[in-house]
Amino acid sequence: MKQREVVIIGAGPGGLCAAQKLLEGGAKVCLIDRNASLGGQLIKQTHKFFGSEKQYASKRGIDIMEILISSLTQYGDQLEIMTETSVVGMYSDKVIACVKKDKFFKIQAQSIILATGASEKSIPFENNDLPGVYAAGAVQTLMNEYGVKPGDNVLMVGSGNIGLIVSYQLMQAGINVKALVEAAPSISGYLVHASKIRRLGVDILTNTSVKRAIGSEQVKQVEIWDLDPTWQGIEGSERILDVDTICISVGLAPLTELLQQLGAEVRYIKELGGNVPVIDKRYETTVKGVYACGDVVGIEEASSAMVEGKITGLNALEDLGYDIRASRLEMKALHEELKFLRDGPHAAKVRAGYLKRGMLT
Amino acid sequence: MIDKTGIAIKALFEKEFPENEETLNRPKAIIECYKEIPCNPCETSCPFDAITIGEDINKRPDIDFDKCTGCGICAYSCPGLAISIRQFKEDNAELKFPYEFSPRPRTGQTVNVVDRSGEVITTGEVINVIDKSKQNKTALVHITVDKAYMYDAAAIEVVKNES
Amino acid sequence: MRIKEHPILNFKAKDQVSFSFNGKTLYGVKGDTIASALHANGVKKLSESIHLKRPRGFYCAIGNCASCNMVVDGKPNTRTCITPLEEGMVVENQHGKGRV
Ligand SMILES: Cc1cc2nc3c(=O)[nH]c(=O)nc-3n(C[C@H](O)[C@H](O)[C@H](O)COP(=O)(O)OP(=O)(O)OC[C@H]3O[C@@H](n4cnc5c(N)ncnc54)[C@H](O)[C@@H]3O)c2cc1C
Ligand code: SF4
Ligand code: SF4
Ligand code: FES
Numbered sequence: 001m002k003q004r005e006v007v008i009i010g011a012g013p014g015g016l017c018a019a020q021k022l023l024e025g026g027a028k029v030c031l032i033d034r035n036a037s038l039g040g041q042l043i044k045q046t047h048k049f050f051g052s053e054k055q056y057a058s059k060r061g062i063d064i065m066e067i068l069i070s071s072l073t074q075y076g077d078q079l080e081i082m083t084e085t086s087v088v089g090m091y092s093d094k095v096i097a098c099v100k101k102d103k104f105f106k107i108q109a110q111s112i113i114l115a116t117g118a119s120e121k122s123i124p125f126e127n128n129d130l131p132g133v134y135a136a137g138a139v140q141t142l143m144n145e146y147g148v149k150p151g152d153n154v155l156m157v158g159s160g161n162i163g164l165i166v167s168y169q170l171m172q173a174g175i176n177v178k179a180l181v182e183a184a185p186s187i188s189g190y191l192v193h194a195s196k197i198r199r200l201g202v203d204i205l206t207n208t209s210v211k212r213a214i215g216s217e218q219v220k221q222v223e224i225w226d227l228d229p230t231w232q233g234i235e236g237s238e239r240i241l242d243v244d245t246i247c248i249s250v251g252l253a254p255l256t257e258l259l260q261q262l263g264a265e266v267r268y269i270k271e272l273g274g275n276v277p278v279i280d281k282r283y284e285t286t287v288k289g290v291y292a293c294g295d296v297v298g299i300e301e302a303s304s305a306m307v308e309g310k311i312t313g314l315n316a317l318e319d320l321g322y323d324i325r326a327s328r329l330e331m332k333a334l335h336e337e338l339k340f341l342r343d344g345p346h347a348a349k350v351r352a353g354y355l356k357r358g359m360l361t
Numbered sequence: 362m363i364d365k366t367g368i369a370i371k372a373l374f375e376k377e378f379p380e381n382e383e384t385l386n387r388p389k390a391i392i393e394c395y396k397e398i399p400c401n402p403c404e405t406s407c408p409f410d411a412i413t414i415g416e417d418i419n420k421r422p423d424i425d426f427d428k429c430t431g432c433g434i435c436a437y438s439c440p441g442l443a444i445s446i447r448q449f450k451e452d453n454a455e456l457k458f459p460y461e462f463s464p465r466p467r468t469g470q471t472v473n474v475v476d477r478s479g480e481v482i483t484t485g486e487v488i489n490v491i492d493k494s495k496q497n498k499t500a501l502v503h504i505t506v507d508k509a510y511m512y513d514a515a516a517i518e519v520v521k522n523e524s
Numbered sequence: 525m526r527i528k529e530h531p532i533l534n535f536k537a538k539d540q541v542s543f544s545f546n547g548k549t550l551y552g553v554k555g556d557t558i559a560s561a562l563h564a565n566g567v568k569k570l571s572e573s574i575h576l577k578r579p580r581g582f583y584c585a586i587g588n589c590a591s592c593n594m595v596v597d598g599k600p601n602t603r604t605c606i607t608p609l610e611e612g613m614v615v616e617n618q619h620g621k622g623r624v
Contacts, residue, residue, distance in 0.1 A: 034587055036608055046532040048440035048499070050400040052418050058402035058438045060497065060532065084608070086587070119588040129591075131568035131581025138585030138605075146560035147527045147535035171519065172462060173527045186364040191396045192441025194367030199515045201479035206365045217579050218568045255588070303399070344397045344419030463531035498532050522529070 004030040004080075006316060007096055007109040009087050009258070012040020014294025014305040014312075015115035016068040021313030023075045025322045030107065031079065032098065034086040039065035040117055041137070042302060044144040046172070047165055050190075054337060055303035062144075064302070087116075090262040094289060111289045111316045114259055115309065118252035118273060118295040123157070126212035128248075132219030136166040136249035143173045151245030155222050156180040156202075157210055163249035164193035167202060170247075178241050181208040181224055183231060190346065211238055213246055222246055254296045262287055271353035272298030281359055283312040284319075291316055298353055304341050307334050368478045369393060371512070378447075378512065379426045385511070388431025388448040388455070392422050394441060406438035433457055433491065437499040446501070447511060454511040455488065460502045465490050466520045473518035474506055481518060483510050525564050543613040558604035558615055559585065559592050570594050570604060571618040594618050 006022055008015045011033040022029050037043060045061020056064045072079055082100065089097035096107045120135035122128060132151065134142075136158070139150045154175060156167045159182035167177045177197070185207055187194045198204055207227045214221040226237035253274045256266050264285040265278040277285045277292045284291050293312040294305035311334050318324045324331075342350050354360045363369050377391055390411070392403065397419045404414040404422060411428035412435060414420050436444040436459050446457035466472050466487045473481045485504035492500040502517055527535055538553040545562065552561025559570065559582050569579040570592050582592035587606040595616040596602040604615070 034606060036606075048402075048438075048497075050398060050440050052399075052401050053405055057400060058406065058440055062532075063497070084606075119586075120584055122583070129573065129578055129580060131570070131579055134582065135584050138582060141585040141605075142560055142563060143527065144533060146556055146564075147530075147533070148560050148564045149525045149527055150563070172531055174529065187367060190398050190441065191363060191367065192394055192398070192439075192443045195363075195369065195393070195477065196442050198367035199475055199477050199479050200519060201475070204365075204367045218581070340418055341399050343417060344399050346396075346398055461531050463529045 001095070002105065002107045004028070004107050004109050005320065006030065006111045006113065007032065007107055008113045008115060009096070010040065010115035010117055010294070010296070011035075011038040011081075011083075012115060012117050012294060012305065013042055013064070013068065013302045014117070014296075014309040015040070015113065016072070017306045017309030018113050018115060018291075018293060018313035018316070019079065020068070020071055021310050022317055023072065023078055025314070025317040025324065025327075027078075027317055027320055027322065029079050030082065030109075032082045032085050032087060032096075034084065036084050038069050038081070038083065042068075044137070044140040045302070046144055046169060049302065051301075051303040051341070055306060055341075061302065068306075087258060090258045092263045092287060111320060112291070113312055113316060114277075114285075114290070114292040114296055115294045115305075116255040116258065116296050118254050118299055120248070121251045121253055122248055123210075123250050125210045127215070127219075128213060130213050130215055130219050131217070132215065132244055133213055133246045133248065136162050136247050139245070139247050140166050140169060143169065149173060149175055150247070151243070152176060153178055153243040154245040154247050155210070155224070155241055155243045156247045156249065158182060158249035158251075159184075159187040159189055159194065159204065159206070160249060160251070161189035161193060163247075164189045164197060166247060166249060167197045168193070171197070171200060171202075177202045178243050179203040179205055179224075181210065182206045183209045183227055209233065210246065214240070219244055219246055252295065252299045254299065256296060259285060259290075259292065259296075262290060264290060269298070269353045269356050271349040271356070276353075279357075279359075282315040283308060284315065289319060298350065300350055301341070304338060307337050307341065310334055311338075363395060366478075369395065374477070375512065382449075384426050385447060385449050388446050388457075389426050389429050390424060390431065390433075390435055390444050391447050392424055392435075392444050394422055394439075394443045397421055398441075400440065402438045402440060403435040403444060406434050408432070408434060433501050437496040437501055442499070445515075449508055449511065450505070452508055453505045454508045454514070455503065455505050456485070456514055457491070457501045457503045458516050460490075460500045460517065461498065462519050464520065464522060465492060465500055466502055466517065470520070472502075472504065472520060474504070474510065474514045475516050475518050476513045477515040482513055483507060485514075485517065525566060541609050541611050543609060543611070543615055545615045546617060552609045556609040558594065558596065558602075558607050558609050558613065560605075561609045562604070562615070569617065572620065574620045577619070
């Protein structure tokens with residue numbers, strides 16, 4: 001069995017930033033991702049990011065990805081990258097089971113950082129399994145990573161930042177966005193994103209949802225309807241839109257299965273997206289030497305995933321016996337950054353989640 | 362309302378313009394960022410310190426029109442595409458809007474101008490398309506319209522490929 | 525169905541990769557996954573559900589949901605959304621649990 005000092009599972013902003021700190025401190029890192037390239041969600045984020053300069057605000061997600069990846073290239077043999085490699089199992093003695101192409105192998109790690117991100121949720125409606133009903137992130141992957149149009153006419157479901165941003169990106173790819181529906185009474189993402197698509201002609205319909213998709217082999221149309229204050233569909237308010245794609249953006253769920261296999265404790269915290277690992281302020285799970293950061297510990301943003309990644313990397317470094325005294329100030333500053341990122345009205349949910357976690361600093 | 366539709370009504374966006382109309386005889390940045398979000402590139406990008414958000418990046422931007430030169434840097438730096446540059450020029454209004462579509466409009470082209478709901482309200486003529494590499498693919502489209510549209514114009518309609 | 529013009533990204537013409545889908549020869553490009561190549565060819569139905577035989581396409585496109593499972597070079601349950609397309613691959617719709 002291969003022996004490795006630190007294994008990081010997931011090479012999104014969280015995993016990449018954790019790797020950076022560990023490598024800086026002198027540890028040997030093995031970075032695993034099932035995708036063919038590094039970057040996680042960033043690979044498809046063609047828009048300019050929010051935040052402050054510290055989190056690369058005003059740079060596009062794809063460019064931030066390049067910055068993060070190129071900061072790792074100087075480390076040569078200290079860093080081992082395994083792409084197209086899926087982690088399929090984890091055991092409490094910190095053994096990781098991987099599959100690359102047809103090959104199955106195991107790695108014994110001293111420390112593990114889990115940065116697997118999240119998966120997209122779905123919602124129930126008639127025919128929601130028809131080809132043409134896609135998660136918003138999937139549509140983004142298809143367009144921005146592979147350059148393929150998901151369809152010609154799209155209904156977007158959900159007004160969070162992802163729904164709003166993917167609508168805009170669909171238009172940039174020359175695809176018609178017929179409307180955006182939102183079950184809640186108001187838009188949940190940033191208003192600047194909403195205004196941006198609204199002034200380009202996309203109807204944003206709140207208190208509205210999908211009744212059913214229409215089509216036999218694939219989506220041909222969609223029926224939408226108004227919702228009453230108890231979120232029930234109102235008979236008679238139905239109307240049909242001609243779309244070949246229904247794009248679902250109704251939230252994300254942390255990918256915690258691997259942690260559960262390993263025996264780490266998870267807890268249901270709705271505000272953070274569902275089952276999330278129990279962690280302490282150092283981002284260590286209930287299994288010693290196993291850490292988690294980024295969307296897998298609670299759905300937030302790339303900006304916070306990067307900060308958490310750095311914090312986690314430094315802590316893992318310390319536990320491996322490296323001297324991190326020189327990084328005390330940096331650690332303090334990182335916690336401060338997180339505090340600001342979680343401060344505004346849009347972060348109310350995240351704050352509520354962290355309050356339940358007893359970790360509001 | 363804006364919470365439900367994404368459309369800022371007049372009473373809301375008017376407050377973001379200078380109180381004294383004459384201020385707009387010179388180009389000024391009009392910032393339409395109505396809700397607190399963790400974001401501050403408008404502040405950090407302005408070379409004239411005209412925009413203030415402060416240490417807590419969740420605060421809304423505040424602009425000092427006396428300091429603003431209308432240079433346009435904030436307009437292409439803002440990830441929300443929430444900033445436009447506006448100025449009266451004789452009987453016209455000259456506007457610069459951020460634009461992230463392909464193809465770019467051409468100088469001299471007549472384009473449709475939309476309001477905040479996406480309704481076409483008038484046409485404008487493209488004076489110039491500013492698209493330097495440091496703007497990182499957010500162009501500024503400089504147009505001229507009748508001055509009656511100074512306040513209501515919100516963007517140009519996406520220009521389609523001529524076939 | 526490929527994006528030709530994009531304001532941010534540059535989709536350069538890439539080398540063609542040929543593969544077979546249900547016996548027909550189709551073409552994708554270098555860098556495609558099996559699912560993206562099929563979609564570019566207008567193929568949205570990738571599999572059928574186990575019990576009701578309902579058509580299925582991809583859903584997540586990042587390897588999480590198994591909705592895109594197909595039979596590839598005789599191997600069932602291949603997640604085509606994260607499997608890179610290779611020259612000469614034999615791809616078939618999967619019916620049910622994927623016995624071959
Ligand atoms: C449309 C959209 C717009 C967004 N806009 C912004 C924005 O403007 N600003 C912002 O700050 N954030 C934004 N975000 C959010 C941001 O992208 C995420 O919060 C961030 O990517 C989370 O980082 P992460 O490292 O935790 O996970 P991810 O980026 O999701 O990376 C997880 C990685 O783990 C890998 N992985 C998972 N499971 C396994 C396994 N079993 N084996 C091997 N590898 C595995 C995956 O392949 C993936 O590469 C946006 C997200 C979307 C979808
Ligand atoms: S237009 Fe120029 S001077 Fe005015 S606020 Fe923007 S960056 Fe500053
Ligand atoms: S950069 Fe744009 S979105 Fe961000 S705070 Fe300034 S005006 Fe608002
Ligand atoms: S579409 Fe979800 S695993 Fe491929």
